[in-house]
Amino acid sequence: MTIIAGIIFLIVWLYILWALRRSDLPAWRFIWGSCGLFVLMMIFVRPYCTQPLAQVVAAIAGAFGKITGMFSAYYKYGVVFVDSRAGAISLLIDFECSGILEIMAYLSLLAFFQAYSRYERIAVGVIGTVYIILANAIRITVIGVIIYYKGMSAYYMAHTFVGRIVFYGLSIMLYFIVFTKAQIVRQKVGGFTYGTNK
Structure with a gap:
């Protein structure tokens, strides 16, 4: 249906x-x-890409956890296991945490953003997608580190506030560079241009 x-x-x-x-x-x-x-x-796209993205994010975050010994990732299942002094907790990277929504929103806006040529949009789309995946892995890593040091009681604060602030701060930087800065640099005002005008 x-x-x-x-x-x-x-x-x-x-x-x-x-x-x-x-x-x-x-x-x-x-x-x-x-x-x-x-x-x-x-x-x-979402039904087919959510779990693979969760696995990629878990693998990237798990690499940091493995190096530091703070947590481990079972990337096949999209799970990060944090064994803190106060107890253990499993973080399931699901639909909301996979980054699929943010990637789809970014690509949807970029596809119709006329400041770039078609080839530039493809390149910026690929780079931006990788950036969002890395930003999401950083968010999961920050959450894991906070839980490792502060215990399970810090989960809500780490996931709801700190992790989101980190992720959305990195996302705002991406959106500024890709959309706002590109629009300002490429705009034409009268006979004056700031950069290359397409």
Whole structure:
């Protein structure tokens, strides 16, 4: 049922996208295109990429844990096991923690961001995806380190506040460089440009 609804949405999305392009409405095309692509990725990509991403994040975070001896990762299951002095806890890297939502949102926005050429968008998309995966692994690592030193009672604070602040701080840096800075550098004001104007 979801696949059929997804195919119907895809057809409607493509038609409206085509109409917006013909009408020369770039802002609406960006909004409709980005939101629609995100929904399509939720339907068709998310079910297949969530667990592999969780495994990659667990493996990267687990490498740090193995080197320091603070925690270990069972990356096949997307689990990080922290054995602190106060007790042991298993961190399951699930849908929310895998980074799939953030990657899909980033790629959806980038796909319709016209400041870059098509090839630049592909390169920036790949680099940004790797960056988000690493940022998420850093977040899981920070959570594991806090639990290792502070015990299980620090889990809520580490996961809900510190981990998210670290991850979203790194994400804001990515969005600033990829979207805001690129838009400012490439804009043209009258006869003056800040950089290469596409």
